[in-house]
Amino acid sequence: MERVNFQAIEKKWQKKFSSLKLSNPKGEKFYCLEMFPYPSGKIHMGHVRNYTIGDVIARYKYLNGFNVLHPMGWDAFGLPAENASKLNNLHPKDWTNKNIKIMKDQLKLLGLSIDWDLEISTCDKEYYKHQQSIFIDFYNQGLVSRKETYVNWDPIEKSVLANEQVINGRGWRSNAIVERKKLSQWFFNITKFSESLLEDLTKLEGWPDKVKLMQANWIGKSFGCELNFEIENTSDSVKVFTTRPDTIFGASFVALSVDHPFNKKFNQNKSFLEFKNECNKSGTTEEAIANAEKLGFNTKLFVKHPFIKGKKIPIYFANFVLMDYGTGAIFGCPAHDQRDFEFAKKYNLEIIKVVSDNDDKKELIEAFIGNGKLINSDFLNGLKVDDAKSKIINEIEKRGIGSKKTLYRLKDWGISRQRYWGCPIPMIYLEDGTIVPVDKSELPVVLPDDIDLSTQGNPLESHPNWKMTTQKSTGKKATRETDTLDTFVDSSWYFMRFCSPKYKNGPFDEKKINYWMPVDQYIGGIEHAILHLLYSRFFTKGINKFNKNININEPFKNLFTQGMVCHESYKDLNGEWLYPEEVERKDNKNVIKRKDKTKVIVGPPESMSKSKKNTIDPETMIKQYGADAVRWFILSDSPPEKDIQWSDAGVASANKFLQKIWNLNFVIKNKSDGSSDKEQEKKFTLGIKNYVNKIDSSIKNFRFNVSIAQFYEIYNFFKENLEKKISDKLLKESIIEVMKLMIPFTPHLAHECLELANCKTPNKWPTVEKNILKEINLAVQINGKTRDIISVKKDFSEKEIDKLVLDNSKAKKYIENKKVIKKIFVKNKIINYIITN
């Protein structure tokens, strides 16, 4: 058997790929983009899968005549760089650049069709300069604001933590108890686009429904109304929001958030302050919230029921009412809301049923939230919930005590981070307290290199002079904002920068944007379903708003979210995690440690992660089996949207198969003309054409595992036909067609084989012909059970098939001597005889 040295051919072709441009200037444009990586050190299998999928699409489109943009860059700002530099005394910039270099070389080993001339890095001042300019544009458009909010404050790190960095109420690194602290922060007013972010989801036909649904839930639109309650014995009132105004006759208390402005009346009240403290202390974790008891503080004040004369309702402060949703105040209807129910039980408040659950005498053991007819509700009695809602809202508006209201759960995007390694926010504070943007001509506001990372808190804050500056237009003294931008901002517009990555006069060349955008195919992990994708959509809409020359409203036309790469995990008897290479598998049951032959406990396959050491290093695999085999394996077996399980045996067998493909090419190359048979050649040609169709459509549908299965079949098909009377000319032409089909999957091997075969047109995809089949298999059924499969000419009529069946099919014996009461004939599919016994 002829063998090929994968390392040698991969090196050879990667040299050619490095200057590869997938450009077909006359073709339709196609922007293929994979989510760019964070330069953490080395690429992992998740990257391999993501970028291999992208490469298949990019190469496929190019071979089909599209003008393809396929760039790559680095999401290079972020906290790990700061942490790493504290550990090994390396500047974040140097650490990041070192990682970029390593990872770029690793990506090249995969043979990707990336145009490296377009490379960008978000920590490059040539990149973030433009980001600062967009920030100022957003500021001028009213899309940036400054607000006081509660943040997760780590008292040891002296910094804000993101929600996911708070674990069981403690800082993930310092282990300090996280405090709720009020800080003045910068925000992007993403909520200004709530409606269009929701509405435009319907236009994104090329997005998975799952992602659209997640975003829709996140935006969380709900309909209801606001309603004013007059407070007894004062001229004050309190405004509540409700989605269930129909239950107003069941209202038995009003509850306010402890942060509601009404709390001013109680800021001298010691027990209230204690209560408020208690509320702020209770954890921000989901678990803590879910288990927290409903607590209230009785104000001893009352509101008047707006529809029941003389009825008064107590006002409480309650720990389960949030200030940043609605008005920060609710009315409680315990019979029909579980939280209100629990609260009422605890404080002995009235529970009045106003929606019938068809058992109205029975006492409730939990809130009834189902549908039904209204009872105990005056003029609403007998109406269904929906009708009662409309009627009561009308009545509320008529009386001028409230109005219909639509609310969104989406909150503005807090973008301030007390960090060094991020994009400086281009704002300055004048001595008189006014806050203004940096003059655009002064951009970029450069991150200083000489910082001391050993101090706690934000290094920019403690830098001796960086924040001292002057306002350009007036010469007034000013100090810089020392917070940097959330790194999600960096990735919210990089796909636009890729269209003209070296453009000097602004963030992007508008002509290029209008040509390349939107991204035709975006590929990445499902973990970005909400934040990154929502923020990018917001940025696109924001840019669209202030730049009238840009007519892009949505950034990503088609989205594909790939599954994770999983591997089982190993623990020794001491409970220490072990890397796969540290263990040895005797058989299915016995797994032992290589070092001391002790037993190893095998865990279920999980997403590869450093903490569990269940990782496989792509570079090792590429060196051992070749990049083509790694690409091949990672695309085979499972559909790309599902998780896959890494298996060394799988990649080894991929390698073997590719060797067989090479050998097949070699055998055909050296074949000299034998005898040929027209009929057999016809069948062979038809078979190949059929495979071309199947592979073409499976690529189009992202069914790469099916494409790969087809290649195995093709191999067997060739092996079979080598024995038959087929001219070597036809075999040679056919193997060329097949190798072209393999380019997207195994570009090195495919190109090497095409070169071997002396192919003059390696950049042209085989022609896809529809309706090539002349003969089809037709199922013969008796009473719906398949009894035979017969080969018939395509488009044969019922009559002709009838004759065939009755003459010599296996089904014949079932029909003989029986009465056929009905016949169902579906052309080119089945014929079904219904018989009686």
Added chain:
RNA sequence: GCCCUCGUGGUGAAAUUGGUAGACACAAAGGACUUAAAAUCCUUGCCCUUUUGGGAGUGCCAGUUCGAGUCUGGCCGAGGGCACCA
């Protein structure tokens, strides 16, 4: 708690609009080649039958249909998202 998705051999999985269930691969068992092993190749893969053949079968229970992995209803199980959002 609410919302969504998915249940097909020992395993990963195929199966255009309802029309041949299990393609292709991994693992396993048996065999061939070999002094032996590795590699390679072949066969098998639920039940009945010596074979031809027949039967059951896509989580469970019903339904629609000539025909259901695919459609409808209920149940069971797994995964994911959201979560005091009023």
